[in-house]
Amino acid sequence: MSRTTAYAPNSGWTDPDCPVARTLDLVGDRWSLLVVRDAMDGARSFTEFQRRTGIARNILTDRLRKLIAHGLLVQRTAPSGRRQEYVLTDAGRDLFAVILTLRQWGERHAFDPGETHSTLVDQHGTPVPDIAPAGADGALVDADSTHVRRAS
Amino acid sequence: MSRTTAYAPNSGWTDPDCPVARTLDLVGDRWSLLVVRDAMDGARSFTEFQRRTGIARNILTDRLRKLIAHGLLVQRTAPSGRRQEYVLTDAGRDLFAVILTLRQWGERHAFDPGETHSTLVDQHGTPVPDIAPAGADGALVDADSTHVRRAS
DNA sequence: CCCGATGGGTTGCGGATTGAAACCATCATG
DNA sequence: CATGATGGTTTCAATCCGCAACCCATCGGG
Numbered sequence: 001m002s003r004t005t006a007y008a009p010n011s012g013w014t015d016p017d018c019p020v021a022r023t024l025d026l027v028g029d030r031w032s033l034l035v036v037r038d039a040m041d042g043a044r045s046f047t048e049f050q051r052r053t054g055i056a057r058n059i060l061t062d063r064l065r066k067l068i069a070h071g072l073l074v075q076r077t078a079p080s081g082r083r084q085e086y087v088l089t090d091a092g093r094d095l096f097a098v099i100l101t102l103r104q105w106g107e108r109h110a111f112d113p114g115e116t117h118s119t120l121v122d123q124h125g126t127p128v129p130d131i132a133p134a135g136a137d138g139a140l141v142d143a144d145s146t147h148v149r150r151a152s
Numbered sequence: 153m154s155r156t157t158a159y160a161p162n163s164g165w166t167d168p169d170c171p172v173a174r175t176l177d178l179v180g181d182r183w184s185l186l187v188v189r190d191a192m193d194g195a196r197s198f199t200e201f202q203r204r205t206g207i208a209r210n211i212l213t214d215r216l217r218k219l220i221a222h223g224l225l226v227q228r229t230a231p232s233g234r235r236q237e238y239v240l241t242d243a244g245r246d247l248f249a250v251i252l253t254l255r256q257w258g259e260r261h262a263f264d265p266g267e268t269h270s271t272l273v274d275q276h277g278t279p280v281p282d283i284a285p286a287g288a289d290g291a292l293v294d295a296d297s298t299h300v301r302r303a304s
Numbered sequence: 305c306c307c308g309a310t311g312g313g314t315t316g317c318g319g320a321t322t323g324a325a326a327c328c329a330t331c332a333t334g
Numbered sequence: 335c336a337t338g339a340t341g342g343t344t345t346c347a348a349t350c351c352g353c354a355a356c357c358c359a360t361c362g363g364g
Contacts, residue, residue, distance in 0.1 A: 014182070014186075014206070015186070015205075015206070017268070017269055017270050018189075018255075018258075018269070018270055019254070019255045019256070019257075019258030019259045019262060019263070019269050019270070020185070020186065020189050020251055020254045020255045020258060021186060021189075021258075022258045022262035022263070022269075023254045023255070023257050023258035023261075023262055024182060024185060024186065024254065025182075025262075026262060028180070028181070028182050028185065029180070029181070029182065030166070030176060030177075030180050030181065030322095033172070033176060033180070034166075034167070034172065034173060034176065037170075037172050037173075040295035041299055041300050042299070045340075045341085046340070046341050046342075047339075047340060047341075050341095053167075054166070054167070055323095056322070056323045056324065056325095057323095057324095057325095057341085057342075057343090058322085058323080058324095058342090058343075058344085059321090059322065059323075060342095061341085061342065061343080062321095071261075081331095081332095082330085082331065082332095082340095083340070083341090084340080084341070088295070091260075091261045093294065093295050093296075094257060094260065094261065095257060096285065096294050096295045097253040097256070097257070097283055097284075097285050098250070098253045098254055098257055099172055100253075100285050101249040101250045101252075101253045101283075102171070102172045102175045102176065102250055103170075103171045103172045103175070104171070104249070105171075105175050105246060105247060105249070105250055106170075106171030106172060106173075106174045106175035107171045108243075108246065109175075109223075109243045109246065110171060110174035110175055110177075110178060111171070111174070116169070116303040116304055117169055117170070117171050117174075117303050118169050118170050118171070118300050118301060118302045118303045119300070119301045119303075120298050120299070120300055120301075121298065121299065121300075121301045122287045122288065122293055122297060122298050123297055123298075125301070126287065126288045126289075127288070128285065128287055128288070128293055128298055129286070129287070129288055131249055131253075131283055131285055132249075133248065133249050133252050133280065133283055134281070135274045135278065135280055135281070136274065136278045136279070136280070136281055137278075141274055141280055142245065142248050143192035143240070143245050143248045144245075145274060145275055146272050146273065146274050146275075146280055147193055147194070147272070147273065148193050148270050148271070148272055148273075149270060149271045149272075149273045149277070150270050151268040151269050151270045151271075152268055182351095197311075197312085198311070198312050198313075199310080199311060199312075202312095207352095208351070208352045208353065209312085209313070209314090209352095209353095210313085210314075210315085210351085210352085210353090211350090211351065211352075212313095213312085213313065213314080233360095233361095234311095234359095234360070234361095235311070235312090235360095236311080236312070
């Protein structure tokens with residue numbers, strides 16, 4: 001079970017110093033973020049997640065357990081009755097910005113002009129505007145104006 | 153080759169209407185976003201990507217080709233000499249916000265207090281502050297104050 | 305011209321992961 | 335008591351991945 005490469009000696013992480021890599025180790029597969037997406041949009045039950053994502057049931061079982069193990073989801077018995085429900089933790093809800101940027105990138109680059117897609121709207125039905133990363137001084141930043149400083 | 157599920161009948165997309173799902177279809181695996189991360193931080197050559205990520209060489213070959221096929225990367229001959237280089241396209245550079253939110257989530261939730269990690273800094277060496285998603289009126293939005301409106 | 309290093313891959317293999325479908329147990333309802 | 339929903343588990347085939355080995359072209363010395 002202890003996957004050990006020359007790059008992650010015994011830590012379990014692909015790249016222990018990099019927060020991007022750690023996040024991808026937790027949710028960087030084809031399905032986990034879609035489960036989180038649907039949880040944010042109101043899905044709570046096993047069946048509901050399965051219906052919305054189309055994921056195979058055994059894989060869904062596995063993903064739900066992993067998300068629970070990593071603290072993104074909690075499983076509890078529904079207040080009314082005997083049903084299970086899966087609810088996002090604070091950490092899980094905090095993935096909102098990740099899902100949002102994935103959504104906005106997809107809207108810009110994964111649809112042909114004229115193709116329709118679902119949209120994220122606020123309580124008044126107004127679409128959520130694009131996120132623009134800003135530096136400490138408020139100026140926009142991008143890949144060219146930033147770089148990674150390695151862990152001390 | 154034509155992967156056809158009950159949920160993506162012949163379209164090739166896991167969920168054709170959802171921009172999140174489309175983005176994940178393009179870069180939602182363990183390695184693609186790490187390649188993009190390193191490309192943003194200056195990696196250009198096959199060997200450099202392999203060294204930084206630790207990805208297996210055959211998989212790196214596959215991922216580079218897919219990123220090229222999806223228009224996130226271009227392969228060209230380096231200006232000086234005969235070497236190849238892989239450079240981000242505009243679409244690829246536009247993944248900056250995605251990588252940034254993954255990084256910031258990881259910093260908040262994937263490190264124990266006191267653990268060190270690499271940091272994204274701007275040209276003055278100042279760390280890039282956390283992104284906060286805002287609605288059209290400037291107020292912060294989150295999973296509870298938004299919802300998905302399905303494609304018309 | 306020969307040698308080794310470097311860059312950019314390809315190939316083969318075994319083990320891990322995935323998807324589809326079938327099966328199962330527990331309730332609730334009619 | 336038959337039926338259906340819920341929340342799984344099991345099985346099996348197909349795919350994917352990591353690793354190591356191999357290949358080939360170029361370049362820089364000696």
